[in-house]
Amino acid sequence: MKKHSYSVQNLNYMSQIACEYTIGEISHQLGGQIPWRTLIEITSKSKSHEEMLFYIKES
Numbered sequence: 672m673k674k675h676s677y678s679v680q681n682l683n684y685m686s687q688i689a690c691e692y693t694i695g696e697i698s699h700q701l702g703g704q705i706p707w708r709t710l711i712e713i714t715s716k717s718k719s720h721e722e723m724l725f726y727i728k729e730s
Contacts, residue, residue: 684711696724705730 677685691714705713709730717723 684714688714691720691723696727 688710705727710727713723713726713730717726
């Protein structure tokens, strides 16, 4: 059985994304189509929530 382990940094990213986006935004906007690294970049470099949603919609 393969164990999954997450780095502390990835757990921090997951926490940041969970705090930043609502479930509706994640399921409707992201839909599993945006790569994880792209989502991290958008979230960490955007200055506002509206800017994040703009770049997510454009991705």
